[in-house]
Amino acid sequence: MSEHEFNLIPPGYRERHLRRRGLLRYAATSAAILLGLGATSMTLGYATRHTEARIGELQAQQSISDGQRAQLVDLSEQRDRLAGEWQLLQGLRGGNHADEIVRLVGNTIVPGEVWLTDLRMRRVGVVNEDEDDPVAAARALVDVDSSEVLRWSAVTAIAARGQALNHAMLSGLAERMLSVPAIDSVHVERASLGELRVNGERVVDFELAITLRSPLES
Amino acid sequence: MKIDPQRAFSFVRSDRFGPIGIELALERLHMVQVRNTATGPRIHACASLPVDVQQDALLQRPDALRELIRDGRRSHGFHGDQAVAAMPASQIRVMPVSYQRRDAQSDGAAIAALLRERLGDELDHLVADYMPVQVLRESGGERLALVAVSRREAVLNFLDGLTGAGLDATALEIGPIAIRRLVEVLLRDLPPQNTLILNCGRHKSFVTLIADNRLLADDELEFGEETLLQALETELELERPLVEQVVRDANLDKTALGNSRDAAAESNRALIQILRPQLNRLVEDLQRHLLYASSESTGARLSRVYLLGSFARWAGSDRLLESLLGVPVGTMPNPVALFSDTGFEAGPELAVATGLALKAA
Numbered sequence: 001m002s003e004h005e006f007n008l009i010p011p012g013y014r015e016r017h018l019r020r021r022g023l024l025r026y027a028a029t030s031a032a033i034l035l036g037l038g039a040t041s042m043t044l045g046y047a048t049r050h051t052e053a054r055i056g057e058l059q060a061q062q063s064i065s066d067g068q069r070a071q072l073v074d075l076s077e078q079r080d081r082l083a084g085e086w087q088l089l090q091g092l093r094g095g096n097h098a099d100e101i102v103r104l105v106g107n108t109i110v111p112g113e114v115w116l117t118d119l120r121m122r123r124v125g126v127v128n129e130d131e132d133d134p135v136a137a138a139r140a141l142v143d144v145d146s147s148e149v150l151r152w153s154a155v156t157a158i159a160a161r162g163q164a165l166n167h168a169m170l171s172g173l174a175e176r177m178l179s180v181p182a183i184d185s186v187h188v189e190r191a192s193l194g195e196l197r198v199n200g201e202r203v204v205d206f207e208l209a210i211t212l213r214s215p216l217e218s
Numbered sequence: 219m220k221i222d223p224q225r226a227f228s229f230v231r232s233d234r235f236g237p238i239g240i241e242l243a244l245e246r247l248h249m250v251q252v253r254n255t256a257t258g259p260r261i262h263a264c265a266s267l268p269v270d271v272q273q274d275a276l277l278q279r280p281d282a283l284r285e286l287i288r289d290g291r292r293s294h295g296f297h298g299d300q301a302v303a304a305m306p307a308s309q310i311r312v313m314p315v316s317y318q319r320r321d322a323q324s325d326g327a328a329i330a331a332l333l334r335e336r337l338g339d340e341l342d343h344l345v346a347d348y349m350p351v352q353v354l355r356e357s358g359g360e361r362l363a364l365v366a367v368s369r370r371e372a373v374l375n376f377l378d379g380l381t382g383a384g385l386d387a388t389a390l391e392i393g394p395i396a397i398r399r400l401v402e403v404l405l406r407d408l409p410p411q412n413t414l415i416l417n418c419g420r421h422k423s424f425v426t427l428i429a430d431n432r433l434l435a436d437d438e439l440e441f442g443e444e445t446l447l448q449a450l451e452t453e454l455e456l457e458r459p460l461v462e463q464v465v466r467d468a469n470l471d472k473t474a475l476g477n478s479r480d481a482a483a484e485s486n487r488a489l490i491q492i493l494r495p496q497l498n499r500l501v502e503d504l505q506r507h508l509l510y511a512s513s514e515s516t517g518a519r520l521s522r523v524y525l526l527g528s529f530a531r532w533a534g535s536d537r538l539l540e541s542l543l544g545v546p547v548g549t550m551p552n553p554v555a556l557f558s559d560t561g562f563e564a565g566p567e568l569a570v571a572t573g574l575a576l577k578a579a
Contacts, residue, residue: 004325004326004348004349004350005389006347006348006349006366006389006391006392006395007347007389007390007391008305008345008346008347008366008368008373008390008391008392009373009377009387009389009390010345010370010373010374013374013377014386014387014388017377017381017386017387018386021381021386
């Protein structure tokens with residue numbers, strides 16, 4: 001008699017159960033994977049948003065830093081400008097004495113040949129745009145509103161008006177002035193024959209622009 | 219040194235663990251799992267859990283059964299999900315069926331045809347399987363089988379309870395088959411013998427008859443522990459708790475009594491006298507079964523009776539039955555103790571579950 005395995009489980013029941021269990025496990029696994037993916041996605045989304053927010057914060061901080069840096073540069077420039085102005089003011093305050101200047105200029109005058117009718121002095125700050133052109137510097141005006149950092153220097157400028165018997169005597173005056181070490185430059189601003197006559201000859205009216213070395217080097 | 223890869227990597231093989239044997243008895247759920255080792259099967263886990271619900275009600279509620287099994291699995295360290303269960307005895311009818319095969323017809327087909335002939339459409343509502351017993355007359359081709367039938371609904375509910383608990387039920391057997399498997403292992407080294415197992419319940423008992431490792435019969439007897447307790451209640455005129463106390467203190471072993479005249483011995487003799495009418499009826503049934511076993515087995519052989527269940531727990535019950543029956547009677551060896559190195563406390567009541575667990579996965 002053949003061996004028979006007793007089993008009361010109805011045919012197909014176990015297969016159906018195993019198939020159903022397999023499907024349930026598949027569904028559960030799929031659900032778990034989807035859940036995991038969802039959770040990961042949410043986590044990554046949160047992390048991304050958090051990182052973006054952090055980047056935004058850092059960028060804001062960075063822009064603040066840029067602003068601060070620009071402000072610092074401005075302040076630095078302002079400090080430099082104020083320092084220059086302070087130096088200028090110090091120079092202007094501590095300039096050459098007027099009597100010395102009059103004496104220097106007066107020593108170059110030859111009585112009967114040339115005489116001064118007006119002598120004006122000014123202590124001014126000039127921008128040294130062209131170091132090789134001290135005359136231009138002497139003419140420059142102080143522009144305190146400029147944002148550029150300029151090199152300032154204090155200059156004693158003298159505007160002298162007078163008359164000479166002739167142009168040669170005026171020329172001699174200019175040469176004598178230039179020979180004085182304290183005088184930095186002499187420029188004839190105007191020279192023309194005037195109305196005044198001496199010995200029937202018309203005298204030369206002139207204007208000179210003189211700059212002195214500061215302080216005076218005598 | 220030679221390494222046997224099969225043994226070396228046995229720890230990764232799931233088949234080291236047998237299926238979980240599950241028996242739903244009247245008042246308890248028994249679960250046993252064995253682990254196959256080089257020295258034979260060893261108990262891995264076992265549990266005997268009280269069932270608070272009536273068995274019938276439990277079988278109609280797969281969810282309650284599912285929770286019960288889940289609890290057992292969780293709390294006792296069972297491994298894996300394969301299970302071999304026994305359909306509760308109350309839901310099974312086992313009957314001997316003689317049949318003939320026609321032409322190349324299989325045993326199963328012949329029995330199915332016979333059942334269809336006898337039961338008609340009712341068979342559609344039943345689940346049935348058979349155990350071949352023997353060929354009665356070789357020339358005529360008449361054969362005998364034990365056929366077990368159960369209501370399909372009860373089977374499906376029971377299976378749903380098992381599968382709902384996360385188990386994969388690989389087989390659904392009946393108690394006697396599990397007992398036969400256990401006896402086969404227990405008596406492996408003994409000469410062939412006819413074995414009768416008397417499983418005593420509260421109200422009824424079951425006789426399982428095995429010869430040549432064949433299940434010859436599985437019958438229900440109108441004998442139970444209750445029958446004996448009621449007789450004592452009536453004769454002693456005592457309340458049930460007192461009767462139970464008397465039984466716990468008693469020893470029914472007549473040979474142990476000897477000629478002693480002390481009060482305990484006299485009391486035990488009185489108990490035996492009270493129980494004798496019920497026991498005589500039982501003995502007659504057992505003798506009839508043993509006679510049948512002798513007629514169905516070839517050659518002279520010993521017969522042996524094993525006791526299981528409630529009456530087996532009465533002290534000296536095996537010796538008393540042996541004296542009445544005239545063949546060796548013993549209580550079923552504790553299967554858990556036999557297959558375990560550690561001290562599992564559960565005892566002979568786990569015999570069916572152990573037999574189920576011994577089924578190769």
